[in-house]
Amino acid sequence: MICQYRDDGFMITECNKSQIDEFFAIANNIDPLLKFTYNFSNTEVTYLDTEVYKGERFKSSGVLDIRLHVKPTETYQYLPITSAHPKHTFRSIITGWFAEDLRVPVDIGTKENGKNLKPVNKITSTNQERFEKNLAKKLIARSISKIVNKLFTNKEIDEHTYNFLRDCKNPKHGYMYLLPKIHKIRQDSLETIKIDGYKIGELDVPFRPIINKCNSPTRRIEKFLVLILKPLLRKLEFYIQDTKDFINRIESKTCVRSCTLIAYDVTSMYTNMNIDNLLDTTKNFLDQIDRTKYKFKVPNKSDLISFAKIILENNEFIFNGTLYKQVIGAPQGGILSPTATDLHLSTILTKILDKFQFKNSISMICQYRDDGFMITECNKSQIDEFFAIANNIDPLLKFTYNFSNT
Secondary structure (H helix, E strand, C coil), X not given: CEEEECCEEEECCCCCXXXXXXXXXXXXXCCCCCCCCCCCCCCEEEECCEEEECCHHHHHHCCCEEEECCCCCCCCCCCXXXXXXXXXXXXXXXXHHCCCHHHCCCCCCCHHHHCCEEEEECCCCCHHHHHHHHHXXXXXXXXXXXXXXXXXXXXXXXXXXXXXXXXXXXXXXXXXXXXXXXXXXCHHHHHHHHHHCCCCCXXXXXXXXXXXXXXXXXXXXXXXXXXXXXXXXXXXXXXXXXXXXXXXXXXXXXXXXXXEXXXXXXXCCHHHCXXXXXXXXXXXXXXXXXXXXXXXXXXXXXXXXXXXXXXXXXXXXXXXXXXXXXXXXXXXXXXXXXXXXXXXXXXXXXXXXXXXXXXXXXXXXXXXXXXXXXXXXXXXXXXXXXXXXXXXXXXXXXXXXXXXXX
């Protein structure tokens, strides 16, 4: 075997040392400008970011083992997020560093990796399994098509919208992949990695499950609903669009010297949203839309709710060959998920403030996804009371917080 990646090559051979030396002597005489350097071993060798070695599997079956290689000089210093590199560069740092770990099988039925996921069918190699997967996605696509055809027949959507909503050829189930939360690696683990490196599967790091819904049966109707609901989201009192929006709000705010700054987080927000609550919130906000403000025809509320129900109740995806269905929450990676959860969280914040007797002491609350920020004149006991109320609004949603006077 010989393989090459850029200027790095790898060989497996039965040659002895003198024969290996002869090979590279020939190599170094082919072109006077090119020089080959090499090292070899009868037990293990480093190639790219892997260590190839003769482990237990080699002894039993002749198949080489591989573990991740970390250079002794590695300092784990990556690009600052403020640099001018394109976004995919930052994503590549994460996905590349953990590429080997992501190949390790993960039990998504555990509490840490997916307590709200239920298998629809187990892995088999039979035609029955393929039939069940195909039937599930076709039933979803058929339900959507029925509503879209009705809306077009009743002239509630124009031809352009009709063609957009029905143009889903060869729909596929979404599939789940895992993003490592490298910012949550324990400090003692990082110190160990710097000294000893680590083997595949040995690094204890939590993962964030992401559902890729490209070409899924619901993809088009999700985009359509977001187009309708997004203008309502921008009008919300608590909503911030991005960091720039947050900075503008802070700089326009005059605070008293004794104010307290609070940062809070909604734990596992996406996967702990009750589907029925999300649907109720969507219904309430659809009552507020002004159809004259849109450049396209907006259909009746009932069918839009049917779309939302199909999306939220049929989050089916494949992981490691098994078809799963999410029974609680909105999928991370779903097109509708950020908008639906933002709207519902604004409703929850309104309920909290209605029950909080010191709400006039809060001068600012803003929310970006599951992260929130507050400026208040409340004391510690009053702040604790606010979050006690917050943690009793919905049994699935839990708020954590920290605060400072400086």
